[in-house]
Amino acid sequence: xxxxxxYLANLFENVCRTNANEIEFLQAVNEVLSSLEPVxxxxxxxxxxxxxxxxxxxxxxxxxxxxxxxxxxxxRVNRGYRVQFNSAIGPYKGGLRLHPSVNASILKFLGxxxxxxxxxxxxxxxxxxxxxNFDPKGKSDGEIMRFCQSFMTxxxxxxGADTDVPAGDIGVGGREIGYMFxxxxxxxxxxxxxxxxxxxxxxxxxVRTEATGYGLCYFTQEMLSARGLGFAGSRIxxxxxxxVAIYAAEKAxxxxxxxxxxxxxxxxxxxxxxxxxxxxxxxxxxxxGRISEYARRxxxxxxxxxxxxxxxxxxxxxxxxxxxxxxxxxxKRLCRNGCFAVAxxxxxxxxxxxxxxxxxxxxxFAPAKAANAGGVAVSAxxxxxxxxxxxxxxxxxxxxxxxxxxxxxxxxxxxxSEYGRPGDLICGANxxxxxxxxxxxxxxxxx
Ligand code: NDP
Numbered sequence: 001x002x003x004x005x006x007y008l009a010n011l012f013e014n015v016c017r018t019n020a021n022e023i024e025f026l027q028a029v030n031e032v033l034s035s036l037e038p039v040x041x042x043x044x045x046x047x048x049x050x051x052x053x054x055x056x057x058x059x060x061x062x063x064x065x066x067x068x069x070x071x072x073x074x075x076r077v078n079r080g081y082r083v084q085f086n087s088a089i090g091p092y093k094g095g096l097r098l099h100p101s102v103n104a105s106i107l108k109f110l111g112x113x114x115x116x117x118x119x120x121x122x123x124x125x126x127x128x129x130x131x132x133n134f135d136p137k138g139k140s141d142g143e144i145m146r147f148c149q150s151f152m153t154x155x156x157x158x159x160g161a162d163t164d165v166p167a168g169d170i171g172v173g174g175r176e177i178g179y180m181f182x183x184x185x186x187x188x189x190x191x192x193x194x195x196x197x198x199x200x201x202x203x204x205x206x207v208r209t210e211a212t213g214y215g216l217c218y219f220t221q222e223m224l225s226a227r228g229l230g231f232a233g234s235r236i237x238x239x240x241x242x243x244v245a246i247y248a249a250e251k252a253x254x255x256x257x258x259x260x261x262x263x264x265x266x267x268x269x270x271x272x273x274x275x276x277x278x279x280x281x282x283x284x285x286x287x288x289g290r291i292s293e294y295a296r297r298x299x300x301x302x303x304x305x306x307x308x309x310x311x312x313x314x315x316x317x318x319x320x321x322x323x324x325x326x327x328x329x330x331x332k333r334l335c336r337n338g339c340f341a342v343a344x345x346x347x348x349x350x351x352x353x354x355x356x357x358x359x360x361x362x363x364x365f366a367p368a369k370a371a372n373a374g375g376v377a378v379s380a381x382x383x384x385x386x387x388x389x390x391x392x393x394x395x396x397x398x399x400x401x402x403x404x405x406x407x408x409x410x411x412x413x414x415x416x417s418e419y420g421r422p423g424d425l426i427c428g429a430n431x432x433x434x435x436x437x438x439x440x441x442x443x444x445x446x447x
Pocket of ligand 1: 169
């Protein structure tokens with residue numbers, strides 16, 4: 001996206017120079033800076049205090065070695081990271097990703113986005129992200145445990161309930177969080193809320209598992225109903241079949257939609273009568289298997305190897321797999337097939353070109369920062385419950401989640417209108433979040 005404002009264009013050029021080749025990070029920064037044009041024109045004090053220059057630089061980037069032993073007794077070495085991006089409004093907070101693609105650029109983009117997302121929730125949490133290039137696929141339970149213990153042995157010195165509170169992301173669910181929590185407790189001799197997404201028997205919150213997917217649908221429902229639309233009677237296509245995808249599918253169906261396609265990194269399934277989520281949960285959450293298995297168990301469904309889930313005609317598309325998984329050609333196909341809403345469950349799943357086409361074609365678009373903030377919001381509620389040494393009911397947490405998602409929608413709409421971009425939820429979310437963090441940074445002086 002070309003940035004027209006001179007100050008921001010020069011700033012972005014500088015970011016490109018100092019972060020050369022970090023494609024994902026530059027993509028995320030470019031989108032935010034493009035949104036901030038009307039803000040810097042109205043608020044010269046922000047440039048004078050160097051707020052944006054400071055915001056695009058992580059406060060700390062930690063990289064470390066993770067050595068562990070596989071089942072055959074061989075020593076393996078991976079690279080671990082934690083990017084502590086911004087702590088202006090609260091302790092660092094953000095997930096841990098275990099995937100072979102993990103590198104500094106991907107974690108910096110995720111950490112940068114997290115700063116804004118966390119601000120939108122209205123809760124006191126700063127932004128961070130971390131993980132490793134470790135590939136959990138095909139590893140035994142013992143190998144996962146030994147990796148997680150080794151990872152936490154180093155990470156423990158950088159995190160803490162009031163410092164930095166990691167959670168799950170791709171490749172990190174309840175099992176991995178449990179092993180990491182156990183190791184932290186052993187090293188520190190402290191039972192504290194240092195991680196969220198914990199098991200319910202040791203400080204986890206009800207609704208955390210469902211939160212990102214449910215929150216995505218609550219946000220989307222707000223966006224749809226403002227135009228007199230809804231999930232009811234719509235066909236829905238979802239990419240991915242992990243934590244976010246599964247609970248987005250569950251809530252979309254509860255709201256009256258029909259989820260007809262889902263995918264994993266090998267291929268996608270198409271079940272025109274509506275996907276049987278109990279079968280997906282069994283394959284993905286219990287057996288940790290491949291989605292192709294679904295077509296073997298549900299004969300009316302078809303499995304297709306390779307990418308292509310966006311070729312299935314639908315009214316609502318929910319990309320919930322990974323970054324840049326919906327590109328321009330996919331967007332064109334969705335538009336041609338009559339899709340009227342796209343809401344991002346994953347982080348940055350749509351390329352800039354795909355988003356431009358959606359906006360140009362009048363497709364309702366919900367950006368990740370706003371739409372998938374439900375996960376971190378309930379993580380922050382888990383932190384509150386841990387501090388109170390209490391556990392709230394499912395209904396209580398779920399109703400707070402709904403309120404938070406509706407609040408994010410209202411904030412994004414209001415900021416978009418106030419800064420001359422009515423209806424543009426990308427600009428609105430970026431501006432509302434930015435102003436909150438910027439204000440805190442101004443109050444705290446140059447740091
Ligand atoms: P999971 O590991 O549970 O699931 C990820 C899903 O995406 C899997 O189906 C996986 O398929 C698929 N996938 C991953 N990488 C690729 C790839 N390169 N190409 C195609 N498919 C891929 O992760 P989550 O559901 O937790 O996370 C999904 C997205 O949501 C991520 O972008 C994450 O950052 C974001 N997110 C997650 C939150 C959470 O609370 N968990 C909160 C907010 C955002 P396969 O199994 O074959 O690898």
